[in-house]
Amino acid sequence: LQLSALLAMAEQAGVRISRADAQPVWQDPETGYTRRVISPLTGSVLELVEVRLPPEVRVSYPPSAFTFQHQQIWVTHGTLVFEEGDVTHVLNAGDCLQLGPPVPCTFANQTKAECVYVLGLVKR
Numbered sequence: 001l002q003l004s005a006l007l008a009m010a011e012q013a014g015v016r017i018s019r020a021d022a023q024p025v026w027q028d029p030e031t032g033y034t035r036r037v038i039s040p041l042t043g044s045v046l047e048l049v050e051v052r053l054p055p056e057v058r059v060s061y062p063p064s065a066f067t068f069q070h071q072q073i074w075v076t077h078g079t080l081v082f083e084e085g086d087v088t089h090v091l092n093a094g095d096c097l098q099l100g101p102p103v104p105c106t107f108a109n110q111t112k113a114e115c116v117y118v119l120g121l122v123k124r
Contacts, residue, residue, distance in 0.1 A: 063102040078115035
């Protein structure tokens with residue numbers, strides 16, 4: 001846990017609502033994808049993150065990114081191709097996938113339209 005995250009959690013202690021206009025958003029300068037933390041920053045075991053993946057963008061993560069958390073992906077708009085190790089899942093709007101054991105993973109939008117999905121993360 002980084003010191004800045006610890007301080008943010010201390011400042012947010014007792015806050016149970018996360019207003020849309022105050023939710024932190026981060027944009028990757030290389031790919032343009034954005035991550036918006038939907039959940040209140042109170043140290044809850046459940047974290048919801050909205051990701052907007054631009055057309056024709058791929059984002060890969062090593063297994064270590066999934067080691068101490070349980071994740072589910074819920075696609076709300078578009079089509080997501082999710083490569084989970086040697087297995088490829090094609091997820092359309094409304095589909096939800098529970099991730100398996102930690103393996104290298106890639107989130108890919110192979111279409112000409114933006115893909116939006118929500119990550120549900122629970123710390124193990």
